[in-house]
Amino acid sequence: MPLEPSPRSENARVRMAELSEKAGLPVATIKYYLREGLLPPGERTSPNQARYDDGHVQRIKLIRALMEVGGLSLGTVGEVLAAVDAGEASPHHVLGIAQQGITASRQVVDDEAREWALATVRDLAERRGWPCKSDDDLVIQALVGVLCAIREVGHDWYLDKLDAYAEIADRIADLDLEGIAGIESLEKIIEIAVVETVLGDRLLSVLRRLAQQRASKAYFAREG
Amino acid sequence: MPLEPSPRSENARVRMAELSEKAGLPVATIKYYLREGLLPPGERTSPNQARYDDGHVQRIKLIRALMEVGGLSLGTVGEVLAAVDAGEASPHHVLGIAQQGITASRQVVDDEAREWALATVRDLAERRGWPCKSDDDLVIQALVGVLCAIREVGHDWYLDKLDAYAEIADRIADLDLEGIAGIESLEKIIEIAVVETVLGDRLLSVLRRLAQQRASKAYFAREG
DNA sequence: CGTTATGGGAAGTTAAACTATCCATCCTGA
DNA sequence: TCAGGATGGATAGTTTAACTTCCCATAACG
Numbered sequence: 001m002p003l004e005p006s007p008r009s010e011n012a013r014v015r016m017a018e019l020s021e022k023a024g025l026p027v028a029t030i031k032y033y034l035r036e037g038l039l040p041p042g043e044r045t046s047p048n049q050a051r052y053d054d055g056h057v058q059r060i061k062l063i064r065a066l067m068e069v070g071g072l073s074l075g076t077v078g079e080v081l082a083a084v085d086a087g088e089a090s091p092h093h094v095l096g097i098a099q100q101g102i103t104a105s106r107q108v109v110d111d112e113a114r115e116w117a118l119a120t121v122r123d124l125a126e127r128r129g130w131p132c133k134s135d136d137d138l139v140i141q142a143l144v145g146v147l148c149a150i151r152e153v154g155h156d157w158y159l160d161k162l163d164a165y166a167e168i169a170d171r172i173a174d175l176d177l178e179g180i181a182g183i184e185s186l187e188k189i190i191e192i193a194v195v196e197t198v199l200g201d202r203l204l205s206v207l208r209r210l211a212q213q214r215a216s217k218a219y220f221a222r223e224g
Numbered sequence: 225m226p227l228e229p230s231p232r233s234e235n236a237r238v239r240m241a242e243l244s245e246k247a248g249l250p251v252a253t254i255k256y257y258l259r260e261g262l263l264p265p266g267e268r269t270s271p272n273q274a275r276y277d278d279g280h281v282q283r284i285k286l287i288r289a290l291m292e293v294g295g296l297s298l299g300t301v302g303e304v305l306a307a308v309d310a311g312e313a314s315p316h317h318v319l320g321i322a323q324q325g326i327t328a329s330r331q332v333v334d335d336e337a338r339e340w341a342l343a344t345v346r347d348l349a350e351r352r353g354w355p356c357k358s359d360d361d362l363v364i365q366a367l368v369g370v371l372c373a374i375r376e377v378g379h380d381w382y383l384d385k386l387d388a389y390a391e392i393a394d395r396i397a398d399l400d401l402e403g404i405a406g407i408e409s410l411e412k413i414i415e416i417a418v419v420e421t422v423l424g425d426r427l428l429s430v431l432r433r434l435a436q437q438r439a440s441k442a443y444f445a446r447e448g
Numbered sequence: 449c450g451t452t453a454t455g456g457g458a459a460g461t462t463a464a465a466c467t468a469t470c471c472a473t474c475c476t477g478a
Numbered sequence: 479t480c481a482g483g484a485t486g487g488a489t490a491g492t493t494t495a496a497c498t499t500c501c502c503a504t505a506a507c508g
Contacts, residue, residue, distance in 0.1 A: 058377070069373045071327075102295060102429075131441060139430060145293065146293055149288075150289075161402070165424075168428070172392055173439040175388050177436070179385070193436075195377060196379075199370065204429075207390050209323055209363045210354050210363060210367070211394045211396065212397040215397040216401060217355060219401055219405070
């Protein structure tokens, strides 16, 4: 057991083996993330040695959370984190990337359907006073895709409730904003926005499932 | 152009080529889905010929929507649809499968963290009057995973808002239930529940993003 | 009755996300 | 100081998912 030098201080500069242990990932995987640029290189101590710190551990945990909980691909995580690091002008843009990454390659082919969806979105946005400038905004595109999918699957009735869901979305957004209020660092704001939405989407979806159980139990008031 | 027999009635029994066209998928892919059992076999017209109907088209569209919009893997789609077909006793169970499929393989390793998350969930459920019987329920497990991920990533503050999000989840669930009220066929109910939640999660997440743009614009009241 | 399509299955492909193996240093404990 | 395990860096190999391609014996069409 030749190694155990660092006195385990709170923000220790550790080497690969310990980073691997703290992060709960095999060394080979961490090396892979380094190669892919998802993880910044360690701090050099000699031409071919390096140390890693708590920032690396946090970064790895964020990567895994975005993948495992948020369902993003490693590639999308890379794009999102790169945008975060770059302090990309607006959170919207960064979140657009994540959104795009989640709602994978679904560009609607049927022109008529896309036209209908676009009109629906514009109407909704106007009713709620939402910004809806460019039709080719990533988020708008995603919404168009979702709307078309719901229609294709034959559940148009569901769209009658669009306004009701939109109102709820407004309340969620207000809540989300509280998490950002008072923070100045743009980079921090963007990271919070990413966590809040990517993980928060999942959180809300699970809570929704639990609430559905409560609701259906109350409604049917029999075995369930 | 040797074929064009069916008079294009509304619910025609078509053959592979036309099914492929209506569904917008290559023949080979449809054959693959048949092999995998995601699609029921066509109606035989001779020992090795078959016809397909609108049910097949709908099924394919559902599969694609669940994959592309809902982000489920083909395997998860298969499990979910099998459960739907089997008229699996409760919608909860079916949705649990989907939930599990979305929030991939994230079983928390750290015992202490899991214990904390479980306690948090139980408290929350009690406050809201939610059912929370078995700790090993798939949905509970998913929630535990999400909670741990949020904590690991260092955004504990986010969890202070758990109750606020839970309240919103309750309102969503009530809305969701409207879509099911009045339908008797259990199988239909389950399908609606699946569509409402898998596609509905995504719908809500996109609406949320749009609402966030509105909210942040209003809050910062400057460029963004 | 010759051409084209079909159902069915085996094998090949592509991409993502790792995992394994090398090897020339490096570092550490005896 | 020096032997042996660890490290950084790179290349090649693995595994799984989701298709695609290919093939062939049988069917259907004109």
